[in-house]
Amino acid sequence: MREFAVLVLILTLTGTAFAQDETLLGDDIESGGYGAVVVKYGRIVGADGVFVGGQGGWIINHRLVLGGGGYGLANRISRDVLDCPYLGFGYGGLLLEYLISSRSLVHGSVQCLIGAGGIGYDGDWRCTETFSYESDAFFALEPGAHLMLNLHRRVRVGIGASYRYIAGVRYRDWSDSDLSGATAQIMVKFGVF
Numbered sequence: 001m002r003e004f005a006v007l008v009l010i011l012t013l014t015g016t017a018f019a020q021d022e023t024l025l026g027d028d029i030e031s032g033g034y035g036a037v038v039v040k041y042g043r044i045v046g047a048d049g050v051f052v053g054g055q056g057g058w059i060i061n062h063r064l065v066l067g068g069g070g071y072g073l074a075n076r077i078s079r080d081v082l083d084c085p086y087l088g089f090g091y092g093g094l095l096l097e098y099l100i101s102s103r104s105l106v107h108g109s110v111q112c113l114i115g116a117g118g119i120g121y122d123g124d125w126r127c128t129e130t131f132s133y134e135s136d137a138f139f140a141l142e143p144g145a146h147l148m149l150n151l152h153r154r155v156r157v158g159i160g161a162s163y164r165y166i167a168g169v170r171y172r173d174w175s176d177s178d179l180s181g182a183t184a185q186i187m188v189k190f191g192v193f
Contacts (some may be wrong), residue, residue, distance in 0.1 A: 032059035034156075034191025040071060042164065042183035044089065045174060050075045051183065055095055055113075059193060065097035069113050089179070091117025091140040091164075102193060105150055109158075113142040119171050119179065136171035138179070140164065146187070156189040 035056035042049055052074040057067015070092025077087040093115015100108040120135030144162025151157055166179040 030061050032062070032192040033057065034059065034065075034189045034193065036187045036189040038069070038071065038185055038187040040162075040183040040185040043181045044073065045077065045087065045178050047077045048075070049073055049077060049089075053092070055187075056191070057095055057097065059099070059191070062102045062193065063099050065095065065099065065109075065111070067095045067097070068093065069095045070115075086121065088120045088135075089117070091115060091138075091142075091166075093140060102148075103150075107148050107150070109146045109148060111144055111146070111162075113140065113144075115140050117166070119169065119174075134171075136169060138169045138176075139167045141167075144183075144185075146185075148189070150193075154190060154192065156193065158187050158189070160185050160187070
């Protein structure tokens, strides 16, 4: 029994002497980053909407992206019951993205934006005396997936789809479902991938 205890002690000390520091991400982290121009199409309050914005972030080991994004309604949508004002709508927040085989010519990604936004009416100078401007804030969650093409080592283009979940709207007679909806999108990414 004494020999067994000595053997265990020797193995423990030997293992400790050769052990390396363990880290969550490792010592050989490769970093990059990108910025992207994004154009989305989807329905909002029963009308066609074009959303323009951007996203970007820090790329860790060619797989994980930590960043942010923001999008705003670019086309004019007027509410039928009001003659003059146009809908103002925008949202943004934290972006988490996972890149799938990012070094391949064609590759994919899945992402999720978690944030907040605002809605209100935006009129022109003819509306200022007849319309009261009010607005509301809401929570936004938008998961999506993309198919990307590596055009150049610093440029990627892609198409994708996402679903915009909106919660907490208390604006006029609209519900969360009036502002939620699927989107199709195109994007151009510039960066160090």
